[in-house]
Amino acid sequence: MPALTLASPILSGHAVKDTAHFLTRNRLLPILQLCHDIVEYILLLAAGLERSTRSLRRSTISYSQTCHDWRLIALSVKPLWSRLVDFENRPLEWNEEMLSRSNPLPIRLSFHSHYARNMTALRAQLEHLHRVQTYSIGCCESNWGELTEGLKRPAPQIRSLYIICYRTDYASNSAPILLPASLFANYAPRLSHLELRECLPDFYAPVLASLTSLRIIDVELLNAPTAFQWLEHLTRMPNLTMLLLEGAIRSSRDDHPSTPPAKSRRFPLISDLYLDAPLQDVGVLLQNLPVRLGSRWSVTCVHSQTGPDLDAVMRKFATGISTLYEPDDPCPLLLAAHDSDIYLRSEIYTAAESLCPAGFSVNFRLPRSSFWDALFPAVAAHLADVMQRVSALELHLPYVHPAVLPCLHRGLQIDTLVKFSSTMTHYLLPKLQSPLPSTGAIPLPALRTIIFTDDKSMWGANYRALLDFLRWRAMMGTPVERIYFVDCLVLDDTMEELAGMGVVVVNDEGVARWQNL
Numbered sequence: 001m002p003a004l005t006l007a008s009p010i011l012s013g014h015a016v017k018d019t020a021h022f023l024t025r026n027r028l029l030p031i032l033q034l035c036h037d038i039v040e041y042i043l044l045l046a047a048g049l050e051r052s053t054r055s056l057r058r059s060t061i062s063y064s065q066t067c068h069d070w071r072l073i074a075l076s077v078k079p080l081w082s083r084l085v086d087f088e089n090r091p092l093e094w095n096e097e098m099l100s101r102s103n104p105l106p107i108r109l110s111f112h113s114h115y116a117r118n119m120t121a122l123r124a125q126l127e128h129l130h131r132v133q134t135y136s137i138g139c140c141e142s143n144w145g146e147l148t149e150g151l152k153r154p155a156p157q158i159r160s161l162y163i164i165c166y167r168t169d170y171a172s173n174s175a176p177i178l179l180p181a182s183l184f185a186n187y188a189p190r191l192s193h194l195e196l197r198e199c200l201p202d203f204y205a206p207v208l209a210s211l212t213s214l215r216i217i218d219v220e221l222l223n224a225p226t227a228f229q230w231l232e233h234l235t236r237m238p239n240l241t242m243l244l245l246e247g248a249i250r251s252s253r254d255d256h257p258s259t260p261p262a263k264s265r266r267f268p269l270i271s272d273l274y275l276d277a278p279l280q281d282v283g284v285l286l287q288n289l290p291v292r293l294g295s296r297w298s299v300t301c302v303h304s305q306t307g308p309d310l311d312a313v314m315r316k317f318a319t320g321i322s323t324l325y326e327p328d329d330p331c332p333l334l335l336a337a338h339d340s341d342i343y344l345r346s347e348i349y350t351a352a353e354s355l356c357p358a359g360f361s362v363n364f365r366l367p368r369s370s371f372w373d374a375l376f377p378a379v380a381a382h383l384a385d386v387m388q389r390v391s392a393l394e395l396h397l398p399y400v401h402p403a404v405l406p407c408l409h410r411g412l413q414i415d416t417l418v419k420f421s422s423t424m425t426h427y428l429l430p431k432l433q434s435p436l437p438s439t440g441a442i443p444l445p446a447l448r449t450i451i452f453t454d455d456k457s458m459w460g461a462n463y464r465a466l467l468d469f470l471r472w473r474a475m476m477g478t479p480v481e482r483i484y485f486v487d488c489l490v491l492d493d494t495m496e497e498l499a500g501m502g503v504v505v506v507n508d509e510g511v512a513r514w515q516n517l
Contacts, residue, residue: 039073047080057084078102087111087121099128106157107131112138114166119146126150129158129184136162141177144199148180154187164197167220176223181205200224203233213242213272224250227277227284231267234289240268249277252284275299279364283312291320294358296347304342304364306378313362314382320360321346321386331389332418334361336396337372341365342379346390377403387411394418400427409436409443416449422456429469435476447473448481455488463494470501482506 043063050056060081064074074080082102087095088110099107109125109132122143125132132155139147144165165177177199184191188207195215200223201208208214214237225233227249234240269292275282279301291297297320301313325331325348334345347359366375380403387410395417397404408414417424432443452458457466473479483498485507495505 036073039070040077043074043077044079047083053084053086053089057086060084075101078105082107085109087125092121092124095124099131104131106133108134110136112136112164113140113143114138116140116142119143122147123150126153129153129155131157133157134160138164138166140166141168144177148178152180152182152185155184155191156187157190158184158188159190160193160195161191162195163199165199167198176200176220178202179205183207203236208237210239211237212239214240215242215244216246216248217244218247221247221250224248226250226252227281228252230285231265231288234267235265238266238268241270242272243270244272244274246274246276249275249281251278251281271295273297273299276302278302279304279313280309283309283316286316287312291316291323291360293324293326295320295324295360296356296358298361300363300365302365304366304375306375310364310375310378311382314379317344317360317362318382318386321389324358324360330391331413332392332394333386333390334394334396335383336394337376337398338396340368340370340372342372342375344379344383372398373401376401380404380407383407384410388413390414392416392418395424395428396421397423399423400431404428405431408432411444413446414444415446416451417447418451419453420450420457422454422462425457426462426465429465433469433472442473442476442478445478447478449484450480450482451484451486452488453486455485455490458488458490458494467497467501470498470503474502479503 046063047056047060050059060074063080064071078101081098082105084090084098085095085102085107086098107128109128111122111125122137122139123146129135129150130153135158137147163179167177179196179199179201181202181204183202183205184207186206189210191207191210193213194201194208194211195213195217196219197217198219200216200219203225225248230245230249234243267289270289271292271294273289273295274297275285276299277285280303282299282301286299299313301310304310321331324346330348332346332348334343336343342364343361344363345359345361347357347361364375364379366372380401384407387407390411391413393408393411393414393416395404396419400423435442456462470480480503482504483506485495485505487508490507495507498505
């Protein structure tokens with residue numbers, strides 16, 4: 001916004017007369033003829049364009065110092081000052097003034113300290129807890145008691161609470177770090193998001209009933225709930241739609257078996273689920289939590305091994321694939337492995353306006369001394385039923401495991417191979433060039449498209465394997481119709497040869513090798 005040019009009355013010999021003249025002239029400037037409501041809107045619009053707190057602070061102060069009229073207007077626009085509350089970088093006196101100017105608007109506050117220090121700033125913040133809308137706190141363990149006492153006040157405006165406790169004592173017999181049972185004096189009707197790191201809530205606190213999002217990360221596992229206890233706690237959060245538990249589930253491997261929840265218990269319909277826990281505990285949660293259309297579930301199962309727990313997770317994955325999508329929706333599947341991990345993922349965008357894809361992903365993480373191929377046969381056996389629904393397959397395996405082929409033989413609807421690697425081109429395609437011994441059917445009968453994202457399959461033995469596969473499919477009456485090259489550098493001669501075989505070749509424009517120039 002252009003600054004007003006104000007002439008200095010010191011330059012005139014008649015100071016009083018000149019001052020009156022300049023004031024009269026300035027009041028006739030077009031910008032000062034606007035009504036107050038329009039000026040308020042301009043100030044808010046200009047403040048919203050600032051990209052940093054520092055520039056916002058300087059601009060707001062400039063607006064309020066332009067002239068007497070603008071100062072009165074700026075002081076009356078409370079949203080300008082509520083955004084300048086900054087306990088992290090500004091002194092206490094500044095924040096008290098900003099809190100006064102913005103009263104009673106909702107505010108956002110933060111306090112983070114890794115060390116025990118003067119708690120004056122935190123105490124001052126807690127005095128305004130009734131106005132806080134979003135609160136982010138990082139507190140040293142030695143100050144935890146004072147923090148929890150301050151959080152026992154009503155918070156009618158609060159929507160989001162983020163707390164991390166910086167632990168100093170990790171002794172095995174250390175007491176759990178808990179929020180008070182009377183959190184916010186049991187009055188926080190708008191609280192919907194809660195994220196805690198290295199601490200836990202009191203799960204019987206009444207304010208948790210309104211939560212829609214809960215994230216618990218890196219809790220001392222000796223004090224964390226077991227999977228069955230988590231199920232019990234979730235029944236008291238009926239509105240929950242997002243749950244993230246990472247390092248927050250105590251393994252029940254060595255405990256006495258807990259009593260499973262009664263089938264009459266109603267669990268929340270969680271659309272966004274993220275778990276990182278031992279396989280056994282992930283299986284317990286997945287067996288009991290309902291999955292619905294359009295959900296996004298992602299689980300990491302550590303200490304994975306064959307057995308009923310793996311079976312439970314894979315059954316839920318298969319059920320989820322059939323539940324997450326409409327019957328006519330495409331069903332992609334990623335199957336990948338590396339070192340001690342096996343990855344399964346199926347995700348699609350269910351609506352054009354959706355920002356995140358719906359889907360289900362599972363990561364089986366074996367002990368460090370094991371490799372993926374030890375667990376792969378059990379995983380592939382459960383994928384047989386899933387393959388009947390899959391329409392696009394992405395394979396990333398170090399080699400063609402023997403359990404892959406029986407799995408692929410069930411892929412009657414797979415019409416696309418996505419991001420097909422040179423390893424799969426060289427070693428898998430030759431194994432798909434013979435009818436099935438039991439039925440004489442063609443493997444992957446619906447296959448029409450292959451998508452490459454690198455050009456390693458277009459050279460040497462890899463390329464010859466691809467040509468042999470294309471010729472065999474054409475001879476059997478099930479030709480591959482399209483090949484896409486994404487971010488690949490492919491020779492014109494290669495594309496012409498593929499096109500001569502009746503394949504439609506699509507390549508990124510603007511990508512060329514030096515040989516083609």
